[in-house]
Amino acid sequence: MFESLNDVLHNKLKKINAKRLHISEEFEEFKSKDKKYTIKNWLFEAPSFRKWRITQLDGGEKIQVFNTVAYPIFKCEQPILGVDILWFGNSQKLLTVLDYQPLIQDNDYLQKYCSKLNVIKNQYSEFNNTKMKRIYDSNKYFSPWVIICRGNKSNLDDDLNNIFYLFLEEYLKINTFFSENQFLNSKEIQSKHFEYDQYSADKDPADKLFKKFFGEEWTAKFIRNFLFTAN
Secondary structure, three states: OOHHHHHHHHHHHHHOOOEEOOOOHHHHEEEOOOOOOEEEEEEEEEOOEEEEEEEEEEEOOOEEEEEEEEEEOOOOOOOEEEEEEEEEOOOOEEEEEEEEEOOOOOHHHHHHHHOHHHHHHHHOHHHEOHHHHHHOOOOOOOOOOOEEEEEOHHHHHHOHHHHHHHHHHHHHHHHHOOOOOOOOOHHHHHHHHHHHHHHHHHHOOHHHHHHHHHOHHHHHHHHHHHHOOOO
């Protein structure tokens, strides 16, 4: 279902000279025991990004998931890109969370690196669900303008591709025009990246979903050895 998003992202990665990295077979593609759920993963590195990973879960008509996270190199204080998109076929519900996840909550940092999100949200009112913000810790790795939608099939069909493209385009512009750090040095950036992975591994809501489909043992390895490796 989310092949179009994956294609857009892969094309953008080609343009920034990203190189696909080898990952173990059990993470590259893995099926549930009942064969109803398949998860596929990709991992890239690029001159300005030390790691860019993609995950796509195919659960047929029941559930579809698209997730991607981009980590800039430690010389760059730019936010971490984070995307979670879920489609629940039985209830015909779309859930999206897109953010430039800030390394610090300094107001000047947020304005410089994250404020473009507000421009995107203003174009798509359905992707401005402030009620759902309470499920996230705004003092940690979410910006004040995190894009959230709890929508339906019309949002899926009419808006999602456009907003994802804009979201990705603006993020890569930040990277293209980045010159020098104003707020953090390389050592501090590295520490913030590791803290982000630790926080995400502990708090990731997909943990329960993956355990249900693929079992606790595989899920534990997947989270620690692929999703959030703290390195």
